[in-house]
Amino acid sequence: MKKIALGLLLLGSANLLFAQEKILSDDLSGFSCKEKNWSIVGAATANPFLDNNLETTAGKGVLVNIHEHGKYGSQYELVSDFTHGDLDISFDFMMAKGSNSGIYLQGNYEIQLFDSWGTKSPIYGDCGGIYQRWDESKPEGQKGYEGYAPRINAAKAPGLWQHMDISFQAAKFDAKGNKMANAQMLSIKLNGMLIHENVELSGVTRGAMTAKDVAKGPLRLQGDHGSLAIKNIIISNFDKPSASLNNLSYAVSYAPYDPSADPKNLAIDDSGELKELSWEFMKQPNEYAYTIKGDFIAPADGKYTFNQFSSANNTLSIDGKEILDNKYTGPNDERTGEIELKAGKHTLAIYNAKYDGWMSPTLGLLVTGPGFRKVALHSPSSMFGNKASDPILIDAKTNTNLRSFMDFDNGDKRIRIVHAISVGTPENIHFTYDLDKGALLQFWRGDFLDATPMWDSRGDGSSRPRGSLTQLSNDLTLAKTVLAWPKDTLGTSYKPKGYTIDDNNMPTFVYEIYGSKVSDKIRVKDRKNFERTITVDGSKDLFAKLTSASKIEKVTDNLYAIDNKSWYIKLDPNAYVIISTNGNKKELTVAVKDKLTYELLF
């Protein structure tokens, strides 16, 4: 009796965590900390130039850790009451300058949260790094091992909201408690950049709660190395058994394409049973039509999402209902379909007919369902696609300029900027400039460009940024009036004049507008910011619109946080600043006499 009750209790508490759940938003319930350093506030602000500065306003929604440097100990950490196994967690976080924290999955595997602003070559201890393991028995200097640096440093400046997505898979044990599989970081994204993928961890990292891997452990936030804020913490548990497929059989027809034949009623040339889901029972790679049937075992009630890869015409049916209708696809095209299912046995059927010799046969079927992660139902060799293009990636080992078309999200419309130039720097910060408008279009931190779309085969003339991207706008930078900013260059006498290149291969853009000559110079400053200098030779009454954003907040006298603290504009203290409202956007405009200099921090 007691046993059953315990089982129910476990189910009950676990159920709480099956779906996506937001935690630590309104209060600290479900978590405990021995000290008072963690609290819930309404908003947080950090001055990026003041060490460990983090200021808050009362309210709800933001978890903060206010902690002085130099006071160490586990009493400052925030630990969940629940334990978890396989878990996805995503959250926004804001570092104070010089601060250091970490999120420990199962209390044992630390993903580092760190002020890594501007660090060129990140290590395991930088933001997004998987912290080292530790062996006390080794000599000094050799104790740490198996730390994993992020692929690139995608970290932003202190005081800005950053975003992390972690997909964690726990270690697996047999009934006797022997470890059968190591824990894995399936993926970690920092500010949209994939920085880890399928990293297998041989054991717990330094500072773990337990010496050995566990099946379940709590979520744990480090609190003793400086201040930070975290919000929008969403977790999803994956503790339920996966769906499975069995009793597979096939029936196949081999014949050249006959447009007059009923494709669902072809003569069967071969049929039989299958041990695993694969197209490889077939005797020929083309001119076939097959149906594979099997029992799909749904472990629980809920929504099931299927992803199918196949070549040429294919369908997917569950219990006779087509959830993927008959469609012609390429071998690398992913199809997605959903269905609500009750727990238990269902009939699954896949149909595929192909009469195009150039495509390889392909069959991939993956399923995601209530409480379990996406699993492949096919055999590993079955999901064979035709080879994708070899990527053409451009790194900026020195300052590098490249003209290309650039696709750009302009509000809810995707537009193609056709006179664009992207400028890459070895400091790993890069930007794109629209030569049609004299506009700073976007900037990013990470790697420079993917030129595959432009240089593979005929190409389409475009390249893509490879980093954590901030898109601005392609409005003209300069205009004569703050009111009614010109929509295009009509009536402005705008004329692009190209650019000059300095000794370091950095461009200064030149154009004419309203009869004035303008030079627009964007350079790396302090190895991590951009400084933009606009010089106007002629008219003394121009304005520069520096941004149009959902929100503009003044952090200090000359520092403005843009778009819910996504990036900063740092102005000259004497700048004449106008912050205006245009529809649902705020605009930051500055008067330009001869020269305007400002910095972009991100």
Next chain:
Amino acid sequence: MKKIQILLLSLFCFSLQAQESPKEEDFYKIVTPPVPEGILLEVGGVCTLPNGSVAVSTRRGDVWILENPLSRKPYYKLFASGLHEILGLEYRDGSFYCVQRGELTKLTDENGDGKADRYETVSAWPVSGHYHEYSFGPKFAPDGSFFVSGNVAFGNEEWWRGEARVPGRGSVFKVFPDGHREEWATGMRSPAGLGIIDGELFYADNQGDWMGSGGIWHLKKGAFTGHPASLAWTNEDSPTKLTEEQFFAERDNRKVRNAAGAYIKPENVVNETPDMLWQLKEKYPQVQTPVVWLPHGILGISNSELIKDDTKGSFGPFSNQVFIGDQGQSKIMRVFMEKINGEYQGAAWDFRSGFQSGVMRMDWAKDGSLFVGETNRGWGSAGDANQGFQRLIWNGKMPFEMLTVKAMPDGFEVEFTLPVDRKSAEDLASISASSFNYKHHPAYGSPPIFREDLNIKGVRLSADGKKMRIVLDRLRKYFVHELNLNGIRAAGTYYSLIHPTVYYTLNNIPAGEKMSTSDLKTTDSGKDKPSSASKIVKKLVSPDGQGQAKASATAPTFDEVKPLLQKHTCLACHSQDKKVIGPAFKDIAKRKYSDEKMAQLIAVPQPKNWPDYATPMAPMPHVPKADVLKIASYINGLR
């Protein structure tokens, strides 16, 4: 018995002699300068500098200067980089001018370090961002402005239909140094090659929708060359006076939807009374027919830059003639132009094949050799390297070629580089002739139409043996006249012509006196007279496949079908064993199509079956069924 011996003997002599006839490569050598590892010369522009260096611009956006380019080991210096698919490069007064996709840019080294530090936009023009909106040029106009040309984009649903989404596409425009632009000529589809010859502008276009075949056009101001896309933007101020409305009153655009509402791709209609471009000219004189058609599949499949031989003899006997490159066939053709009734027309030959990639750009080196810039990325080419920079050098020996072909009131006058063997010249069996034209329609390319074999009424060879009048029974204005001189031999050596076939586009038939019959030689030995170039086995043959065919007992061998493969231009894109523009015949054989199915696929190809090949095959419904089945049988014999 004696007779047989003589026959055998003469056959033996003939074949021996024929084999000994020199080939292209015995006069024109292709030299490949070494390229440092990591430098990718996907050439879009070539420009010889006054100091003898050569500058090369690339599709990857670099401008390289090769110092000492005639040496065994040129020095490579990066002058500029980061530009947008530069498809043309010129140099004037210390600056380079290059055309990027969306602008004309002036590149100047102001601080004297040998690298550009000012990238000045001379003029930026609109583009929609479609992949096919390439821009080509510049060429310097005599008035100091620049000629630039723009490719059409293609439709979204109607992916086959060239369209001008923004002004300037499908046209040639002038850019002035102050940045303003003026339309010059319209009607282009893919104007990849511009050339100034004697101060006048010419351009080459490619086969495609509304372009029956490639060719070279003379572009007077306001000329319209056949593709209607650009007419969407012409207005009262345009030099082009033809309107879209007028055009489509004469031509069916075939914008037709099927029952499901989807557009149907226009295909060649086999049984119709076709329209031809010249007929439009009869109504609208601004319509410009080509100076020469470059028959698709024979004289190229994607014509590129054209350049006049101003080497004063350093490059061989063809001074003042025009050379034109071809991307897909990796070769260079030769054109002789003359002006009749105020309009250009002329003769075109093959000249030199065998470049490592698609020939895109050319310029003369200081020593009179020819720099050749190459790329095939995205399209494929006979030369299987993806890119290249090579040089073509004349070795000083005199090739036996037709030097010129001039139109006469009753036929043609052919001048040779060397005296001709009189016996071979005065035998009508040495020559054959035919004429044909192309459709002007919205389908992709055109089969040759209205083809007629022509009777040779007689010939007359000049006393020095270098000029031959050929009198034909019928000349057709605007038609391509194909002359095959494969029986003609050089005096003394008995060599064959290196290129025995010439294509003369007869825009005008000159007035004047016709030859009197009494002056003509009319002997016809009746020997083995081919009806068209396509039947010539010698000379045009690519060496592959010789004796390698593992044909089954019944299937024809390569040698047996070779005349057909040539006649129907199959060899322009296919070879037996090697991927060229299209798949090797051996690879096609692996698909195990029946002969009948293959015949269908030749008539109506399915490019989606061959996704690894960038250039879709043109439908060939005009090939006679018997020929198709013979070709299919040969291909299937390769299994």
